[in-house]
Amino acid sequence: MNKNTAISKAILFTYRFGNNIYYNIKLLPIRKILLLIYKILDFIIVKIIGGAELPAKAKIGSNLYLPHGGRGVVIHPNSVIGNNVIIYHQATIGSDKTGNDGAPTIGNNVFIGVGAKVLGSIQISDDVKIGANSVVLKDIPKNSTAVGIPAKIINHIL
Structure with missing residues (x-):
């Protein structure tokens, strides 16, 4: 196991630990x-070692993969992320800061490239x-490829 894989696994373990506490532990003490x-x-594993932000409140499915140890990945606490998602380094999944605190909903089997920004209360399909x-500032339909600033769909398979 290389260093980045170990860091990624530690980040995801920490997230899952916090997420389980946040949603499942009811006894206050x-x-x-x-x-x-x-x-x-x-603070130690995710923020200092990994340089990322994966809040426990975010809802993330199984098999999230963070190549490069999750360096610079920022995920909004209200985000919902499906299964089998790959998020490369320096990617942001967050609010668009237009007054609402909406965050993206990301489907299954989604690839998010290096430095990509997915902002606002939008839906990224499977x-x-x-x-x-x-x-990305607008919804993206299933089986699509989106690129650019602002992102445009360049390939859509029905």
């Missing part, structure tokens, strides 16, 4: 202790590819 442990792990450094 235990929840407070576990959240403190999570916050310490999050089997979508988002090119490097693209800025």
Whole structure:
């Protein structure tokens, strides 16, 4: 296992630990202790070592893959991410800061390239590819490839 894979696995373990506490632990004294442990792990592993932000409140499906150890990946706490998603380094999944605090919903089997920005209360459907450094501000339909600033669909398979 290389260094980046180990960092990525540690980041995802920390996220899953915090997510489980956030959504499943109801007994307040235990929840407070576990959240403190999570916050310490999050600060050390995710923020300092990984240079990323994966808040426990975000809803992320199985098999998220963060190549390059998740460096610079930022995910909004209200984001919903499906299964089998690949998010490359320096990608942002967040709010568009237009007054609403909406965050993207990302489907299954989605590829998000290096430095891509997916912003606002938008829907990225299943089997979508988002090119490097693209800025996605609108919904992307299933089986599409989106690139550019702002992102435009260049390939759509029905």
